[in-house]
Amino acid sequence: MIVVSAATGNIGRHLVDLLLAEGAPVRALTRDPERAGLPAAAETVRADLTDPASLETALAGAEALWLNLAAGGSQAALQVVDAAVKAGVRRIVLNSSLSVTDTTADDEGFISRMHASVERAIQASGVEWTFVRGGMYATNALQWAPGIKAESVVRGPFPEAVAAPVHEADLAAVSARALLDRSGALLGTAPYVTGPEAVTVAEQAAAIGRAIGREVRFETITVEAAADAMASDSFPKEVALQLLGYFGASVGTDPQRTDEVQRITGRPARTFEEWAADHADDFR
Ligand SMILES: NC(=O)c1ccc[n+]([C@@H]2O[C@H](COP(=O)([O-])OP(=O)(O)OC[C@H]3O[C@@H](n4cnc5c(N)ncnc54)[C@H](OP(=O)(O)O)[C@@H]3O)[C@@H](O)[C@H]2O)c1
Structure with missing residues (x-):
């Protein structure tokens, strides 16, 4: 079991x-x-x-x-x-x-x-x-659904923040292999699992726009305003500020990418474009 x-x-x-x-x-x-x-x-x-x-x-x-x-x-x-x-x-x-x-x-x-x-x-x-x-989950973009649905807008402080967003289906596929692994090859290992390509926040917004068939614009707001919007009873503002600090620090960098999805599951990691297509209904 x-x-x-x-x-x-x-x-x-x-x-x-x-x-x-x-x-x-x-x-x-x-x-x-x-x-x-x-x-x-x-x-x-x-x-x-x-x-x-x-x-x-x-x-x-x-x-x-x-x-x-x-x-x-x-x-x-x-x-x-x-x-x-x-x-x-x-x-x-x-x-x-x-x-x-x-x-x-x-x-x-x-x-x-x-x-x-x-x-x-x-x-x-x-x-x-x-x-x-x-690595950074593509599903983090689901937080933009209300703004995209209502106003076709994504608001944040760093349009050029960059990551290699990973699809939840790929994380599940890697976990399934580890749970079912009879060879022992994955035991005692800690694979870094990322998406296949570097995508900025503004590019993610644009990809969601293509998936839903209308333009999604990016509106830059202050770090403080973004932290206030992210914070909740279960998510302290201090943590939101720390996360936003990571996003800010990513601008202009080349985010870590690995081929662990391909190596472990035998199929290529899904792109953010694929993720947006899979989730188009969440943003309509
Ligand atoms: N976001 C990122 O970029 C990132 C990056 C690396 C790692 N992570 C890790 O990934 C996690 C998120 O994974 P995910 O996206 O699959 O999560 P998710 O979709 O947010 O799933 C949350 C699930 O947890 C269950 N749950 C909540 N409180 C519970 C409780 N007290 N007892 C039992 N079940 C409870 C809920 O199920 P029910 O309502 O049905 O009980 C809900 O379906 C993060 O917490 C973090 O540890 C995230």
Whole structure:
């Protein structure tokens, strides 16, 4: 049995489908099975990963676990790792982050620190592991959907901020290979998984425009205004400012790109143009 946390999430849904297609037994975790819309072939189990009482049922009899910090954050994930070891889970594939560098810098940034802390706990636990260190997600562009739908506009402080956005289906495909890997080749490895090409924020907005068949313009706003717009109860403004700092620092750089999607899954990483076409309905 393979347990998939955040099974209704952007990556999780693809991963559940991929594992089922390979004939693997899947237990899909969600806080709300009635609304989850998960495939009938998966065993859908109610679990809130911040609630330790959920964990025993969620992990009973499982051999492998796909752990995503989106499901309750890093503190919850640390408890899940403990519970997984107690339940006899033999393999954990962590949805981690390219911000983790295995240097002391990992303790400085908010994002690297939370992912590195869970990576270290998994390494220390003695289970088999793979850390899928994803670069900037293409799905971050979904935050622009309200502005694009209402006014055909994307607002941000850095139109020339550049990254190699990675498609959630590629992250899921890499995770599926790691969960199903019988050769052991991916065990104890931490592949950096990125999209195939450097794309600026303004170019992403234009690609979404092409996907929906109307022009999307970029409007530059201050860092402060952007941080206020990003911040919420679960997303502190301080973290928003840190993220915007990374975006600003990326201007004029050549972002890291790897061929791990091709190497691990046997097919090329999807482009942002493909991502925008796949998500056109989210922006119409
Ligand atoms: N954004 C980036 O550029 C980036 C880059 C590298 C790594 N990452 C990592 O990727 C993660 C995002 O992955 P994603 O896009 O697949 O996530 P997502 O689509 O935001 O998925 C979130 C899922 O988590 C579940 N969830 C939320 N709170 C929960 C709780 N307390 N207990 C159990 N489940 C809970 C929700 O499912 P239900 O509502 O059904 O319970 C939801 O479907 C980030 O958190 C970060 O760790 C992100």
